[in-house]
Every structure is written in structure tokens, then in C-alpha cells.
Amino acid sequence: MVVSLFDLYFPLPYRICATILIGIYAWGLNVHLLTDARIDVQSLIKYTHYNDSRRPFYQAIYHFAFVLTLYVIISWGIFVIGVNTKDLDINGPSASIKLLDLVPVLTLFGFLFAFVYPGKTFHYNGRQRLLGIFKRIIFGGLDIDCRFADILIADVLTSYNKVLLDLVYTLCIFFSGKSSLTNPNRTYGGDFVAPITMAIPSLIRFSQCSIDYLRSGATIHILNCIKYASAFPILIAALLLKKSKDSPDQDAFFDQNFFFKLWTLASLINSTYSFYWDVTNDWGLELFDSFPSYHYGGLRSVRVVKFRLVYYAVVLIDFTLRAVWILKLTYSWNDFPDLETGLFILETLEISRRAFWVFFRTEKEWASSGTIIKDHNIQLPLTERR
Template sequence: MKFSKDFKRQMVPEWIEAYVDYDGLKHILREILHYKLSKRQETPMRSLEKKLSLHRTLSGLHRHPNDPRSNGDLENQVTGKGRAIEVEFFRRLDEELNKVNAFYKEQIDAVMDESALLNKQLDALIALRIKVKRSCGNGASSHGQRPRMPFRETEQGMDAISEVEMNTQSPLEVSSNSLSGSQTMNVILDEINQDDESAAASEINTFEQSSNGCQDAGKNSARQQDDPLEILEKVKINNTFESPLETIKGLFKDSKDDELCFKKDELKKAEGKLRVVFIEFYQKLLHLKQYSFMNLSALSKIIKSYQKITSRREARLYMKKIDKSYIGSCDEANNLLEKVEATFIKHFSNSDIQEGMKSLRPVTKKEKHSVTFWCGCFSGFSIALLIAVILRIESKKLMEKEQGASYMVNIFPLYSFFGYIVLQMLTYAADIYFWKRCRINYPFIFGFKSGTQLSYREVILLGTGLAVLALSCFLGNLYLDLGSKTQNLKTLTGLFPLGLVAIVLIILFCPFNIAYRSTRFFFIKSLFRCLCAPLYRVTLPDFFLADHLTSQIQAIRSLDLYICYYGLGERSQRQSKCHGHGVYNALYIVIAVIPYWLRFWQCIRRWFEEKEAMHAYNSINYILTIVAVIIRGIFELKKGMAWIVLSLVSSAVVVVISTYWDIVHDWGLLRRHSKNPYLRDKLLVPYKSVYFAAMALDIVLRVSWMQLVLEFNLHSLHRMAVTTVVSCLEIVRRGMWSFFRIENEHLNNVGMYRAFKSVPLPFNYNDGEEEEGSRKDD
């Protein structure tokens, strides 16, 4: 693989603008090379020109020496042009070096500040461990943590152990001035296998001597002489309201609620949070190390290429300049990586090196050939089953008979539910494919655990697998219900749709590690958080899923039919019988409102936490949509000219507002003063026409949503067909919306170099220092 391709592949997508412009520098080198080649080709012509010049001189036809068209001046002009290109090359090279130096220094300063914050968090955790051990009254380590020191029952022994343990638990507490020494790291790594008190105490002294260059050395020594449990007097629990119960308690919060209660559950929760924080911090350091290595490699290859083309000594001089630069000489990232590894292994993995490194290192997603094979098989089976269903309907001429049309109206909505889900999955697979093509970091945006995100092939595999199940049951229904010899099996075939729902639910909630368990549980967790809005803090997967639910109104209403058919005993009757039940009619309206109601409360929660008026305006949009859906639901049940007018007016208002919100806020387009008129400054799709086409298509598909209001006195079968087509178009529109929404989110992350998620810290210090409860993104 060429270095340029590997360089692009290894880039952190959110930092792409902070990398060396390798292609730009290579372009300038090509200009230098073309100039050199053209100069060599002109050499034979110059010898001929010299002979002609000698002939002109002898014949008295030579030019004046001051004539700018003379040969000597021409040669100087050409030479000057070549040097100008090289000067431009080094000017650009300086700009790129300064850019990466500035960015790398900014990131290193940020991680150094963060390491100091993690030191204090770790001190608090260790003090809490000691306090919990004391309250337990035994020397066993709580929650699986091995005892680091021999336990003594006397108070003096406990105090000595506590002091030694506290002094050995701050391997990250060093400043940037002391990180260059390797002695500190060796001392910390040796601590992992030390269990006796005297050895640990001697290592503490060595650590203190090796950290004399620390700016906070005096402060640390003073702190180490005190009782480490005094830290707990300055610490409170950082409550982030991550559960419904915590949110409800937060409304009636008392200052005493954040006090430490020194229980095992509290310790376990704090350990879990800090473990996640250390893993995320380690990932950030890995990215910084990779950033340094790739940029230095790019600069080195550029200099070598320049030296190969020009054979000038400036190349070696510039390599020395790169080596002395901040990114070339700074080793803080490597030192911090080793310290975090040692700390994590000792305190969060029971000194098990293999287990600790497995938790720290990111898991690489590997493509499997079996996925591609079964994806093709299920796709072929789905197409074959779909053709078989169409042929069966045509052979029985169901569309031409009133009884057949009634049967289709009765049975089709039960299976269209799965059709909507399959279409949603296929559009999501297409989104994943184009996100990867455009280098959009969708796993980070959605918060997928490293190595668990599904590829587009795997999503297609799940979608086509569900299509095979649904089409097989539908075809079975058609053969058994419409066959002359199988009339006595109608009771059994009526349970096919319900059995299909049961199979899907069993697979979805299966606790075993099969069928992409982590993805299934991630979906269940996000769905549960959506249903509990506004009791949970809203994350992007939560409102992203809720937005998709608003495009699945017909699928959700199909669940209402399941309740009618199997709960109210109408599965053998026509669908019109369901409208005779007040429960069904109420659910018909309420179920359609639920997704918009959830989005409304999510907007309220975000407005309450983020204090941004945009979320309040968006909540008003969903209130108007709820009103429009209720009016349309009543119109479908009661009819009447007044209701149709109200439906058209309310739906038109919602379409205008929602379309504006899609294009301007969610997609970030229609910027009049941007570099790309009426788009935005940064675009990931190389063709601008795609964005204009997407905006036009979004408007058309939004307007088609109003088509459901206008029935045009259609037959029930045709009305069902129109409803199905419009619902499918809405799902396709939502899939298109998803691509540009995540693209806009990715560009926002790129603009702020935000490549890591914010993780809440377990403890909050109240010692007079202003500390954030959660880490800020880069």
C-alpha cells in the first residue's frame, strides 16, 4: 500500500485538518520534478542555439548584451523560476510543521491537565477504598481487588498501610517537566509486583526523588504526610442524573445527597466510572502517539523525495529542524501511555497484565467472508420469495375479487409491519456504506463500543434474514388460506403473524452471545431510554432513534392491528370490524402520537440541561406535529369537511416547519454567505448537485406525507396501497436525512477537533479549586 493511502487511512477523522497536507506538498514536488525534466530536454537545443549565436556574431547580427531576450538572461530567468518553486515548497513545509507543532502542543497540554485531574480522582478512589475496608472490618479487598498490603488489626497498622498505599497510588501525578525521565516510569512499573510494605515504602522514596522537577513537589510532599482519608472531607459524589431515579431525586435535591456514604455499592459505582475514564484517556493518548508518528513519517518522506529530486543539502538541514521541533522531540504521550497502563493494570484489573491491556487496547473490527456469502444467499431467497408471493396473488386473482381484496386488506398490514422494518434496515445499511466512503466517524458519533459496530453487509444480512422469515410466513398464509384442501387450517394459519412476532422478539432479547448481542442490547437500551424520556439524559443515539420512530407511524399502527386481531378476537374478521372497538380507535390515535411525544420531552430535557433556545423551538415543532397527527387521526375515523380542512392546514404548517428544520438545522445547509453558496463551508460529498437534489427531494417527500389526508374516494385496497407507498417513501426520506444529519454532526466534531466522548467523573472536589464534573472534549 502506498504511504499516501495508508496516511489517509490512519488519520483521526476529526483531526483531519490538523495533519500535514501530504498531497499538497507532493504536488509542489511534482512541479519541481517537471521543471527539472523540462530543463534537461532543453540542453540539446541550447548547444544548437550557441552555434547560431556564434554565426550571428561573426555576421554582425548579434544582440546587444543588455537585451532581455539574450540567451544568458533567458537562462537566469529559467533558473529563477525553479528556485521560486523550491522556495514555495519550503514555505509550505514550514507552515505545515508549525501547524502540527501547535496542534500537538495544544493536545499535550490538555492531556497533562487531564492527568492531574485523574490523579485527584484516583486519590479519592483509593481513600474511599480504605474507608470502605475499615467499615467492613476485615482485610479482604472489596469487589475483587486484591489486598496490596498485609492487613493489621491495630489502628497504627491500618494508618501505616493507608499512608503507604496512598503514596504509591499516584503514578500519574507528574508535570510535563518530569516526564522526560525514564526513572519514574521504571519505579512505577516495578510497583505492580510488590506486595510487602517495606519494598513499597522504599519505592515511594525513589518516586519522590525522581519527581524533584515537579512544580507541585512541595505540595505533594505536604499532602503525603497527612492522613490520606482527609481527602474524603473535600470530595462529593458527582451526580450526573444518568437514571430515572437519579433524575427524579435531582428535582428535590438536597446538598447532603452528594455526601459520601462509604458503602460498597458506592465504591463499585465510582470504580466503574473511573475505569471508563481511564480507558477513554488511554485511547486519546494512543491517538496522539499515532498522530505524532504519522506526521513525522509524512514529513520525512517528503524531505527524502525532495532530496532525491534536487540532491540539495537543505534536505538534511531541514530533517534536523524537524527532529528538534516539539512534535519531533516531545515524548510526553509515550510516557503517559506507560503510566496509564501501569496504573490501570494495578488498580482496575487486579494486576492482570493481559486482562488490563485487553481492556485498554481498541478492538479492530474484522470483515468475515461468511457474512458476504449469507448476505447474498438471503438476498436471493428474498427476491425469489417475493416473486412467489406476487405470482400466488395473481394466480388467485385476489385484486379482482371483492372477497380477495377484503382478505388482502385484512392480512397485508400484519406483514407490512416487517416490510417497513426491513426497508429501514436497508436504508441504514446504505447510510453506513456512504458514511464509510466519506470517512465519517459514525461509530464515535453513535457511541458504539470499539469493534462492535455493524458493517453495511451485516445490516443487510439481518434485514434480508428478516425478509426471508416474513415472506415465508406470508407465502404460507396465502397457500393455506386460499387452498381448497386446507380450509380447516385457517385457525392455525391465523397464528403465523403472531408467531413471527414472537420469533423476532426472542432473537432480539436473547441473552446469549449470538446474532450480534452487543448491537441488540445497544438498540434495546436506546429504545428504553427513548420510552423513558425525559428521565434519562438525552444522547445522540436516543434522539436519532426517536426521529426514526416518527417515520414508522404505519409500522407502529400495525401493532394496533395485532392487538385488535389477537387481543380482541377479530383475526378472522375484516379490518373494518376493528374500528367498531373504542379501544382500537383510541390506540389508533395514541400510538401515532407517542414517537412525537417522546421527541418533545427529549427536546425539553436538552433545553433544561444545555440552556439552548434551539431545543425549545424544536419542542414547539413537535407539539404542532402532535396536533396535526391527532386531527388527522380523528378525520380518518369521523370524516367530514371540517376535519379535512383542519387536517390540510395543520399538516401544511408542520410540513413547512419540519422541512426548514431538516435542511437548515439538521443538515446545516442554506447558508447564504458560505464558501459554497446556499450549502455550507465544508462538504464531504464531492458533488454539490447531490445536496441540492437532496433538498428538493426532501421537500417533495415531505409534501407526499400530506397525500394521506386526501383519500380521493379510493377503494379500501387502493387506499392501503397508497398508504404503504407513502410510508415507504417516508422511510426512504428518513434514510436520506440520516446521512446528511450525521455528516453535519461529524463536521461539527471536526471543527472543534472533538474526537473523544465526554465521560463523567465520579468525584467532585470542593477544596476551593474550580474543577469540572466531566472532562471536556478535544
């Protein structure tokens, strides 16, 4: 097996760190821009940022991300210095550099530990608040008072489903004693590891929408449940397609071609439905209304960004990145998303799309709630479930 330079110099553990850091910086930038637009993000997510230096909330996010970035870059620099392409042969990394496996893996473990570190330093309040939200949503909770923050985190998780799968494979590779400096083995755990892992974020949001429906009885929450449930047929069709490739039967009616069409149809329905929901419900724009408000250019009356063209551009970007799976249908790109480089690029694009989504979702929440900049002293229980 020939190992690509991408896998050798940028192994899976570093990619996981990179994608998480992109998300943190994107959140910091969103908070920065929204704060400059006089939107009190802290009141929307019901969080009070305590800091003796009176550092703004977004600066605290930047600082947290910067320290972790410095940690990862130093580790990666040491790792690259230790790697020599002469140690690479047709069978993968030679024994002389296998000890380097510990560097990226331990870096990832240290990176993740920074979030759960129990010490009352290094952004303790923010980390505890984030962990509290994770505990609540993973076990099916949805806080009434902290609903927006819970939903925001859960929606972001749906964009990290492939990163979550990368983490699972990294753990499998490490505990099986295999090298992380080769092309990652994505067959660990059999055929069901990938669909089950990638379904978890959608299951969390499905659960939240169900809770919302039981509390309010509003039909819109049922429609939102359907949106997240539409992700499951894609995973099932992908599993069946993989099995049909592994065991081809030319005489079978449900052959590889059938399951590929099924996967295409499921992806089309999910992408179209999700895009419509982004624009109409999550962002509150009127572009698809029966009688859109052309006085506002099909947008809405309350907007942070002065130029309407920005909203139209973001809608187009959201549509394009929602439909990136179409690359699978083209001849020249047919195998690209299956390569590790392609997977990383697709993950990064999806995280970038989610960053745009978060900005305009938060803006819409502010527009509908009428929240203004003022001092708040709000501190909710971290793991309260209601």
C-alpha cells in the same frame, strides 16, 4: 366483505416485518456509505462493534438484516403455498385456511423476539445497545454522552408511528380471536387508539428537546419542541374529522368541512416547519439563510458528497415526501391513502425519506464535531439516564 389479494397474500404482520427490515437495510447502507467516506459512525454514536472476525460494522448490520429476511421469506413462502384463492368468499377467508392465521402472527412475534433474545449470540452487543437506547428514550431519558444516538433513534421512531399503530392493531386482532387474513379492522379500542399511539414518538422527541433546553437554556430547543408539538393538532383534527363523518350534523358550524380545513392547515404548518428544520438545522445547509453562502452553493463548506446536485435533489425529495399528505386533497387520490395498499406505500415512502435524512443528519454531526476515523474503545452503560 370482499378481501383484497394484497391483504390475503401480504397480511399486516408481514408488512410490519417488511417495513422494519427496510429501515435496518437503510441504516446498514448509510453506515456503509459514510464509512467509505471516512466518517467514523461508531464514534459518533459512541458504540464499539466487537466481532472476532473483524467484520466491519455495516456488514454486521447487513448480516443481522439478512438472517431476519431469510426467516420472513421462508415463513411467507410457506404461508403463500397454504393460501388458496378458492377458499376466499364474500365473507372473507373460509374456515379451511383460518389456521394459517398463526403463520404470519407467530412470524411477527418471532421477528420481534430476535431483538430481545437474551442469548449472547446473534449480534448480542448491538441488540443490547439498541434495547438500552429504547429503554432510555421511552422513559424520558437523554444520555449526555450518547445524545446523538438517542436523538437519531427517537427521530426514526417518528417515521414509524404508522407502523407502530399497525402493530397495535395486529395485537388487537390476534387477542380478539379475529382473522389477520382480511382487511384489518382499524376500529379496535375506539377512536383514541390511533391518535394516542401515533403521538408517542413525537412525545418522546418533545421530551428530549425539553431536557436539552433545561440543560443548556438554548432557545433552539424550544423551537424544536414546537416542531414536534405541531404534530399533535394534526392528530386531534383527524380525530374530530372522523367523529364528524360518523355523526354528521348539517346544521353544526363545526362540521366535516371545517375539521377537514383544520386538518389541512395543521398538516401544512407541520410539514413546512419540519422541512425548514430538516434543511437548516438537521442538515446544516444554508439554503434558507438570510445571506446564504453562495460560495458553497447555499450548502455548507464541509460535505461528504462531491456533487452539489445530490444535496439539491435530496432537499426536493424531502419536501415532496413531507408534503405527501396533499394526496388527500386531490379528487383522484382522495381515498387511496385509506386503502391498505396505499397505507403500506406511504409508510415505505416515509421510511425511505427518513433514510435520506439519517445520512445527511449524520454527515452534519460529523462536520460539526470534527470526528475522524480512528480506533475507539468506547462502551457506555446501556440504560444510564442523566
